[in-house]
Amino acid sequence: MSHLDLVIKNGTVVTATDTFTSDVGICGERIVALADDLRGKREIDAGGRLILPGGIDSHCHIEQLSSSKVVCADDFFSGTVSAAFGGTTTIIPFAAQHHGQSLRQVVNDYHDCAGPKAVIDYAFHLIITDPTPQVMGQELPALIRDGYTSFKVYMTYDNYQLDDYQMLDVLSLARREGAMVMVHAENHDMIRWLTERLLEKGYSAPKYHAVSHPRIAEGEATHRAICLSEFVDAPLLVVHVSATEAIDAIRNAQSRGLKIYGETCPQYLFLTAKDLDRPGMEGAKYCCSPPPRDEAAQDSVWKGIRSGIFQVFSSDHAPYRFDESGKLAKGKEAAFKDIANGVPGIELRLPLLFSEGVNRSRIDLNRFVSLAATNAAKIYGLYPRKGTIAIGSDADIAIWNPDKAVEVTYDLLHDNVGYTPYEGRSVRGWPETVLSRGRVVVEDGALNADRGSGVFLPCELSEAANPNGALSPELDPRTNFGAEI
Numbered sequence: 001m002s003h004l005d006l007v008i009k010n011g012t013v014v015t016a017t018d019t020f021t022s023d024v025g026i027c028g029e030r031i032v033a034l035a036d037d038l039r040g041k042r043e044i045d046a047g048g049r050l051i052l053p054g055g056i057d058s059h060c061h062i063e064q065l066s067s068s069k070v071v072c073a074d075d076f077f078s079g080t081v082s083a084a085f086g087g088t089t090t091i092i093p094f095a096a097q098h099h100g101q102s103l104r105q106v107v108n109d110y111h112d113c114a115g116p117k118a119v120i121d122y123a124f125h126l127i128i129t130d131p132t133p134q135v136m137g138q139e140l141p142a143l144i145r146d147g148y149t150s151f152k153v154y155m156t157y158d159n160y161q162l163d164d165y166q167m168l169d170v171l172s173l174a175r176r177e178g179a180m181v182m183v184h185a186e187n188h189d190m191i192r193w194l195t196e197r198l199l200e201k202g203y204s205a206p207k208y209h210a211v212s213h214p215r216i217a218e219g220e221a222t223h224r225a226i227c228l229s230e231f232v233d234a235p236l237l238v239v240h241v242s243a244t245e246a247i248d249a250i251r252n253a254q255s256r257g258l259k260i261y262g263e264t265c266p267q268y269l270f271l272t273a274k275d276l277d278r279p280g281m282e283g284a285k286y287c288c289s290p291p292p293r294d295e296a297a298q299d300s301v302w303k304g305i306r307s308g309i310f311q312v313f314s315s316d317h318a319p320y321r322f323d324e325s326g327k328l329a330k331g332k333e334a335a336f337k338d339i340a341n342g343v344p345g346i347e348l349r350l351p352l353l354f355s356e357g358v359n360r361s362r363i364d365l366n367r368f369v370s371l372a373a374t375n376a377a378k379i380y381g382l383y384p385r386k387g388t389i390a391i392g393s394d395a396d397i398a399i400w401n402p403d404k405a406v407e408v409t410y411d412l413l414h415d416n417v418g419y420t421p422y423e424g425r426s427v428r429g430w431p432e433t434v435l436s437r438g439r440v441v442v443e444d445g446a447l448n449a450d451r452g453s454g455v456f457l458p459c460e461l462s463e464a465a466n467p468n469g470a471l472s473p474e475l476d477p478r479t480n481f482g483a484e485i
């Protein structure tokens with residue numbers, strides 16, 4: 001009798017750096033063998049299939065209260081089920097502080113939500129909106145040591161925004177402790193000023209959300225955030241980048257050897273501002289910040305993906321139902337500024353990138369894997385437990401049929417949002433079988449995972465945030481960052 005619990009046979013294994021044929025042997029929760037002709041108690045035939053690391057969605061909002069106190073549609077059950085069906089086996093949502101809250105209490109509250117419900121593994125980023133002396137002096141350093149090694153700060157939103165002085169405090173603390181700062185970079189006053197001018201003239205439809213968040217606001221804030229990070233010599237990851245101006249600022253910083261990292265999302269490749277101009281309030285479904293832009297910006301984002309300016313491709317799944325509980329919480333005819341910000345994408349993130357990236361030869365499979373999983377694992381301190389297929393790593397695996405054609409419709413999906421912005425789109429390439437720590441959690445279109453079977457992952461310090469340590473080539477600005485293609 002074989003000592004292997006499970007063997008995946010006859011497939012092609014793809015990591016961020018290699019593509020090879022091999023069986024994958026799993027014992028318990030781990031990968032223990034990569035070799036030919038393995039035998040196991042159970043065997044899965046992956047002939048004609050690709051064996052990829054399970055995806056890591058390192059930017060998603062689950063069971064979170066927005067800055068204007070609207071609740072996300074997905075809890076840790078529906079959110080993680082939906083992620084798993086899309087080939088993702090780890091999520092890193094946010095434990096979001098609101099003003100006046102203790103960060104430790106916030107983290108405990110999110111654990112109470114996630115623990116009994118998650119079906120795949122999860123870590124947490126923190127959102128810091130109220131950097132009080134108690135938070136900065138005690139709670140945050142202690143939380144970093146407990147495995148919460150990355151945190152997001154906002155340069156916009158009335159209730160979230162930090163000023164530059166506070167940003168410097170957060171960045172310098174991150175530098176001292178070896179943590180990673182993520183930034184939502186948009187110029188708050190430009191947005192606020194433009195919003196007031198638009199509303200004065202009666203321009204309140206959803207399409208004006210895109211007008212009120214101009215590219216220059218993203219470009220300016222991205223440049224400023226980079227300057228602040230350079231000033232205190234702290235690495236920085238700019239999240240949900242949409243505009244050419246922001247991409248240029250990141251490329252410029254990377255070409256100067258700064259540890260500036262970039263994340264982009266499906267909405268900036270597959271949606272445009274025209275989607276916000278759909279009839280009636282339909283456009284509300286596409287309101288997110290920064291907003292989708294135009295075809296030229298989509299091209300810039302693809303170029304950034306191909307050339308290595310972006311290390312991370314996340315969903316920024318910010319799920320709000322198209323009703324009074326979510327998008328329309330402020331009324332059926334709410335002005336654009338009162339529409340809950342965010343679009344869903346946790347399940348389609350990888351199929352969309354695979355279809356339009358790999359199957360249209362814009363990126364190769366290895367870059368797909370680095371964007372989908374490996375780089376996030378490295379940047380957020382989960383590597384090599386997560387994000388690769390290697391002996392000793394968790395058996396988090398997605399077996400992809402690279403040719404499976406799917407017409408996207410909401411009924412296929414498993415989230416609780418009620419619509420998808422990608423309705424009607426055709427994709428080719430789909431994750432058919434998904435393993436989380438050796439458990440086959442998705443197979444033949446069915447879920448086989450208990451509520452609460454996912455575990456919390458304390459994160460190590462990011463290798464990107466270690467001022468003295470060696471960097472992987474993918475995270476080293478001196479290698480491929482910002483190369484022209």
Ligand code: URP
Pocket residue numbers: 061184240287288289290316318341342343
């Ligand atoms: O519109 C978005 N992206 N909503 C989610 C919150 C955020 O800023 O990431």
Ligand code: ZN
Pocket residue numbers: 184239240289
């Ligand atoms: Zn954001």
Ligand code: ZN
Pocket residue numbers: 059060061316317318
């Ligand atoms: Zn977000």
